[in-house]
Amino acid sequence: MRILAAAICAVAAIGCAAAAPDFDWGLPRGVAPPPVPADNPMSAAKVELGRRLFYDADLSIDGTLSCASCHEQHNGFAHSNPTRPGVKGAAGRRNPMGLANVGYFKTLTWADPGLTSLEQQANVPIVGLHPVEMGMQGQEAEIARRLGGDACYRQMFAAAFPEEEGAISLAVTTKAIAAFQRTLISWSSPYDRYLRGERTAISQVARQGARRFQTAGCSQCHAGPAFTDGEFHVIAPIRSDDEGAYEKTGRKADRAAFRTPSLRNLEVTAPYLHDGSAKTLGAAIMAHEGVPRLADQDLAQIEAFLRTLTDPDFLKAERFSVPKSFCGVARVR
Numbered sequence: 490m491r492i493l494a495a496a497i498c499a500v501a502a503i504g505c506a507a508a509a510p511d512f513d514w515g516l517p518r519g520v521a522p523p524p525v526p527a528d529n530p531m532s533a534a535k536v537e538l539g540r541r542l543f544y545d546a547d548l549s550i551d552g553t554l555s556c557a558s559c560h561e562q563h564n565g566f567a568h569s570n571p572t573r574p575g576v577k578g579a580a581g582r583r584n585p586m587g588l589a590n591v592g593y594f595k596t597l598t599w600a601d602p603g604l605t606s607l608e609q610q611a612n613v614p615i616v617g618l619h620p621v622e623m624g625m626q627g628q629e630a631e632i633a634r635r636l637g638g639d640a641c642y643r644q645m646f647a648a649a650f651p652e653e654e655g656a657i658s659l660a661v662t663t664k665a666i667a668a669f670q671r672t673l674i675s676w677s678s679p680y681d682r683y684l685r686g687e688r689t690a691i692s693q694v695a696r697q698g699a700r701r702f703q704t705a706g707c708s709q710c711h712a713g714p715a716f717t718d719g720e721f722h723v724i725a726p727i728r729s730d731d732e733g734a735y736e737k738t739g740r741k742a743d744r745a746a747f748r749t750p751s752l753r754n755l756e757v758t759a760p761y762l763h764d765g766s767a768k769t770l771g772a773a774i775m776a777h778e779g780v781p782r783l784a785d786q787d788l789a790q791i792e793a794f795l796r797t798l799t800d801p802d803f804l805k806a807e808r809f810s811v812p813k814s815f816c817g818v819a820r821v822r
């Protein structure tokens with residue numbers, strides 16, 4: 490990931506000095522910040538704006554849905570509905586994903602290898618048609634009109650994007666949301682504390698499960714501290730009209746291939762899998778047809794380990810929650 494950050498900086502003329510080295514990520518010891526694109530440096534003002542936008546239903550055509558409607562903090566920013574509908578009851582297609590550590594992922598969403606930045610991804614729910622989520626296709630001017638009609642937003646956009654001289658557009662809106670999402674970092678679970686030297690942070694069964702997770706091959710795909718390799722794998726045959734990454738790439742090998750999901754905060758992100766078809770952790774694990782059958786005891790140990798990836802601070806932190814006031818004035822809706 491460091492290499493990726495270096496590559497992004499090398500390509501962009503502005504260089505990485507622009508990525509605000511003074512931005513305070515507030516990270517635990519030993520955790521590096523995620524890569525930041527040179528054309529969207531981090532700042533406290535931008536993150537604050539992005540947080541407000543993330544919770545603002547004005548980004549949907551009928552004012553009923555915000556990003557947070559499908560990505561709820563207490564669910565690890567996932568949702569309990571297997572396929573949460575969009576505006577006006579438009580049917581959902583896939584399971585809303587948790588957003589812990591999304592800033593570190595090299596590909597985004599379940600099945601689109603071409604979607605590689607949070608800036609790009611934020612357009613999908615706002616203007617996407619397949620499925621319709623927030624329903625703003627062709628309404629970019631309306632977004633600028635709505636947000637620009639609010640004096641506090643005008644102030645916040647000007648502080649976050651001084652180079653835009655007050656112009657509000659979909660492009661800066663998605664940049665701010667992306668900056669906020671880069672701060673959604675979950676690295677303080679009991680397992681992380683255990684790795685940082687707190688030997689008693691997790692139980693002995695969970696420690697056995699952590700080893701079993703390696704020996705059973707889970708960590709080949711659920712790799713590294715983010716528990717995803719960012720790659721697309723087929724773990725079971727197609728069971729619906731969802732053809733996975735094949736829909737984007739047209740490559741036969743990608744039929745039914747989905748991106749390895751992160752496993753952080755799993756305890757609160759049910760249901761599981763791209764279609765939300767697994768209600769329990771056990772069912773999600775059993776759905777991997779290529780993985781050798783696990784004995785009951787091994788499964789219990791692995792599940793105990795996976796439960797140690799729940800980060801209570803992440804699920805409750807004020808800095809990620811719905812803002813209580815805007816520009817010093819208490820929130821009215």
Ligand code: HEC
Nearest residue numbers: 555556559574575583584585586597598599600611614622
């Ligand atoms: C109607 C529900 C809904 C709304 C509203 C919604 N999302 Fe999502 N989100 C989803 C679903 C479903 C997926 C998985 C989509 C897929 O794989 O095709 C997803 C995936 C994502 C991902 C990818 C996470 C990963 O691990 O790769 C990010 C990031 C994200 N959403 C951010 C946002 C932002 C930002 C907004 C607001 C601008 C938003 N979402 C609004 C349902 C929603």
Ligand code: HEC
Nearest residue numbers: 705706707710722724747748749750761762763773774780
């Ligand atoms: C070959 C790569 C690969 C291996 C090996 C693998 N997984 Fe997965 N895992 C995936 C993919 C891809 C998905 C998503 C599949 C889908 O949505 O249909 C997934 C989904 C999951 C989920 C559901 C997560 C969620 O948020 O929906 C859990 C839990 C899980 N895996 C645990 C495990 C465990 C435990 C092992 C070892 C026994 C394992 N995986 C081995 C690739 C893998």
